[in-house]
Amino acid sequence: xxxxxxxxxxxxxxxxxxxxxxxxxxxxxxxxxxxxxxxxxxxxxxxxxxxxxxxxxxxxxxxxxxxxxxxxxxxxxxxxxxxxxxxxxxxxxxxxxxxxxxxxxxxxxxxxx
Amino acid sequence: xxxxxxxxxxxxxxxxxxxxxxxxxxxxxxxxxxxxxxxxxxxxxxxxxxxxxxxxxxxxxxxxxxxxxxxxxxxxxxxxxxxxxxxxxxxxxxxxxxxxxxxxxxxxxxxxxxxx
Numbered sequence: 351x352x353x354x355x356x357x358x359x360x361x362x363x364x365x366x367x368x369x370x371x372x373x374x375x376x377x378x379x380x381x382x383x384x385x386x387x388x389x390x391x392x393x394x395x396x397x398x399x400x401x402x403x404x405x406x407x408x409x410x411x412x413x414x415x416x417x418x419x420x421x422x423x424x425x426x427x428x429x430x431x432x433x434x435x436x437x438x439x440x441x442x443x444x445x446x447x448x449x450x451x452x453x454x455x456x457x458x459x460x461x462x463x
Numbered sequence: 464x465x466x467x468x469x470x471x472x473x474x475x476x477x478x479x480x481x482x483x484x485x486x487x488x489x490x491x492x493x494x495x496x497x498x499x500x501x502x503x504x505x506x507x508x509x510x511x512x513x514x515x516x517x518x519x520x521x522x523x524x525x526x527x528x529x530x531x532x533x534x535x536x537x538x539x540x541x542x543x544x545x546x547x548x549x550x551x552x553x554x555x556x557x558x559x560x561x562x563x564x565x566x567x568x569x570x571x572x573x574x575x576x577x578x579x
Binding site for chain 2: 382384386391392393394395396399439443449450451453454455456
């Protein structure tokens with residue numbers, strides 16, 4: 351049973367468009383949601399994160415929207431660039447859970463120039 | 464910037480072989496983690512540790528042992544490797560007290576293991 355679900359599995363957008371990556375979760379004790387970005391041949395790297403006390407977190411072109419009631423969140427990448435082409439993982443953890451993260455299966459984003 | 468290194472970067476072994484994957488972090492992080500990454504399964508936690516001599520079982524521990532010898536070094540051991548353990552292995556570290564933002568995990572570059 352996948353505790354963290356991501357959709358779509360893959361996404362292609364044109365340069366300059368907004369890419370929207372979705373994530374949902376099951377466990378209501380989850381209160382920390384990082385998004386990791388992974389390029390081929392590299393390890394994942396933290397991109398942006400949000401805690402459940404907030405409904406929005408913005409960092410440049412990257413924004414997380416969080417809906418606690420529906421247990422859903424989304425990552426919006428505005429003005430997408432070819433360099434944003436990567437796999438994006440949504441993850442979740444609960445306070446006091448020793449930092450243990452549960453990862454989704456990822457969304458592979460391709461930005462066409 | 465946190466630094467996590469892994470060795471070897473690539474490894475080929477045969478079924479029943481003995482494999483040790485190494486990870487070192489130089490940021491005095493408390494926690495270290497071993498993950499495997501497989502298509503269709505994402506990243507799955509094998510073992511983790513919150514300090515030298517400590518070991519915690521993750522979500523997919525079967526067939527794996529681990530040992531944390533120092534604050535910096537965390538090893539993953541496959542004593543009787545099987546083809547099902549062919550995967551991309553990542554080590555990560557995090558500081559849950561002070562230092563880096565809580566819960567942020569810093570990943571190494573990965574070790575690709577092939578078990579024939």
